[in-house]
Amino acid sequence: MILAVTGGKGGVGKTTLAYNLAGALDAVVVDADLGMADLPAVRGPDLHDVLAGRAAVEETLRPGPVDVVPCGRTLAGARAADVTRLVDALAAVEQERGCVVVDCPAGRRADAGVPLAVAHACLVVVSPRAFALADAIRTRELARELEAGLVACAINRVVEPPPTKAIADALGAPAAVVPADPRVRRSVASERPVVAAAPQSDAAAAIQSLADRVPA
């Protein structure tokens, strides 16, 4: 199963949600944000090297509470990356580990489209603010054209009750509300997915409900 976590707009919390979702699914999370990687990285080969043909994806897999395929931080690496190599790379990780969550970049360029073309399903992350919804709808259209079925949308970092039904209707998928929680925000840097760090929290319950919607 390859699940793309996408959203169109930057800064809506795709990376955090992808990491925590991978934690709930016992999956590998692949940081495919080639230009603005966010998931923790250490020295060694990363996804830039894989997409430039310099490394096998298995070499980049970094074990942790959630196993991560990190991405490089350089513009040169992003420029050298052949995004079509992502097809084989994701397939290889899926074959080895079963379930892969791909943290997609913002926008509607090739680096955002290819993961959707490869993925079996996608999850759209949307901020509760109105302006973010337009980007989410465009991404949802792109996902539809590239045949990545939408399993759910996540209304992320919610403080006040959001218009859940309106968002779900606009995107045509069940919407789950993920409340704003500092433990979710810290989870990536501290490498403690919220389903493990705070299993009783509302945020963990929301992420678990999203994970339950992902077909095996």
Add this chain to the structure above:
Amino acid sequence: MRVDLSWTVDRVDGVWFVACRLHNPTAVTHRVRLDSCLDGPVLPPRQRGVPESGWDASGLTLELGPDERRGVGFACPALPDSGDDGSDTDRTPPAPDPPVVVTDCAPVDSDDPTSTPTAAAAVRRLGDHRPPRAVVDGTSTSTTAATTTDAESNRVGDGGTDSDQSAAGASAFGETAAITAWLDTVEARVEHAERLTDSDLETATAVLEGIGSAAAAVDLARQVDADASRLTRLADRASSLAGRAETTDVPVEALESLT
């Protein structure tokens, strides 16, 4: 062979350009394989660097619907004759006739599952994600220079040296100049429109002479309408930004004590 094929070959600057026309006169969809007979690599049409669907190193596979006509083409470098004595390097062999052949043509079941979208198709359709070469090389173009200036002026906690401030000033000046120029243009249009609003015949004639014709006045009205909505949006955004800017409070002293 149940598919009609015709072609033309042009040679420009040492490259063969092969244009083919295919027609399926039958009533069923056919899958057609077209192979190049030219002695050289097939250079297929590309979108964003990715060959179009169906092309490979030696030719093209495509599906032609009932009575469908399709034009396809490719390029091939015309290699100089290797057997030549070298005195005339420009001599190239004539293109073989035919330059392309239909090597396979079979009806296909129209119930075939449609091809799933591929990564190559996504790249063809969507824009290039890669940062421009100039950014990576650090070569000096106006864009990168502007970016660098912005980046430098955005550095926080440098103690606000004079050079930083002048860089920020220069960049802000460039942006302000563009906005001022645009506002000046809008102002000129609005002035024209104001003079035409409820004007007497003499003023209206004078303004119309200034802007050209009655048709130009229609354009003017449309542009002023567009200006009005754009300016309202700008005003909303500007006032909300100003409000946000005023409410910020960067704890400079506390940050300085950290460094």
